[in-house]
Amino acid sequence: MVFQSLWQLVADDVCNFIRKAFKGRQNLSEVNYSLIVLIPTVPMPKFIHQFRPIGLCNVVFKILTKVIVNRIKPLMIFLVTNNQCRFVPGRHTVDNIIVAQEVIDSMRNLKRGRKGFMVTKVDLEKACDRLNWDFIRETLVLAGIPRDMVALIMACIETNSLSVLWNCIVADKFLPARGIRQGDSFSPYIFMLCSERL
Numbered sequence: 001m002v003f004q005s006l007w008q009l010v011a012d013d014v015c016n017f018i019r020k021a022f023k024g025r026q027n028l029s030e031v032n033y034s035l036i037v038l039i040p041t042v043p044m045p046k047f048i049h050q051f052r053p054i055g056l057c058n059v060v061f062k063i064l065t066k067v068i069v070n071r072i073k074p075l076m077i078f079l080v081t082n083n084q085c086r087f088v089p090g091r092h093t094v095d096n097i098i099v100a101q102e103v104i105d106s107m108r109n110l111k112r113g114r115k116g117f118m119v120t121k122v123d124l125e126k127a128c129d130r131l132n133w134d135f136i137r138e139t140l141v142l143a144g145i146p147r148d149m150v151a152l153i154m155a156c157i158e159t160n161s162l163s164v165l166w167n168c169i170v171a172d173k174f175l176p177a178r179g180i181r182q183g184d185s186f187s188p189y190i191f192m193l194c195s196e197r198l
Contacts, residue, residue, distance in 0.1 A: 003059055014060055021064055024151060029159040031061040033173070034181065036164045055162075055181055065156060065185040072145065072189055079143050080196045129179040131194055133158060136180070139197045140190075153186065 003010060020026035038051040045051055104119060136157065140150045157180055164171040180187045 014063060017060055018064055018067060021152060021155075022067075022148075024148065027159075028061070028064075028155050029161065031058040031064075032156065032159045033058065033161045033163075035170065036162055038164070038166065056165075057181075057184070061156075062185065068149070068153060068156070069185045069189060071149065072186070075143075075145075076189060076192070080192055131179050131191070133178055136190060136194060139194050142197065143193055153190070156184070156186070157181075157190075 003014075017026060017031075021028060035056040037054045037056060039054055040050060041052050042050050107119070133154070137150060137154055140153060141147075145153075160181060161173050161175050163173045180190055
């Protein structure tokens with residue numbers, strides 16, 4: 001809202017920052033700092049898992065990641081197989097849900113005697129937090145993403161710093177050593193490419 005109302009004042013600075021970032025001449029750590037706010041998911045929480053962490057990112061950084069997404073989004077249809085449908089233009093998650101229901105229904109009808117079939121559900125909760133940065137870099141290179149874009153994406157991932165905001169007090173800053181931030185615009189695309197490689 002502030003950026004919209006004051007766009008005439010900040011437009012040149014924001015655009016110059018984005019241009020320099022794409023040329024590799026901008027220190028991204030200046031805008032790649034986030035506050036993590038813990039929002040309770042139940043009344044009177046007693047355990048840490050009863051909070052939802054919300055990352056408050058810098059607006060300029062969000063603009064940068066959105067520009068990156070707009071550049072790699074058209075490539076996704078060529079980089080991921082047909083069974084991956086989230087965040088790929090022209091594909092819908094509902095298609096996979098229908099296929100899964102059909103497969104399970106067919107398995108019920110085919111069950112005879114002692115032989116049967118098995119379905120495995122993979123829980124990807126917190127999988128974004130465990131992605132190794134070297135693996136992400138290798139995946140982007142193997143996907144054919146241009147080297148300068150890989151360098152920019154990795155700079156966005158590796159220059160991240162965080163602090164927890166608790167009771168209006170900002171805790172000490174810490175630096176993650178792996179994973180991708182779920183609030184970034186490009187994180188779903190990075191995760192999809194990595195899961196495709198696995």
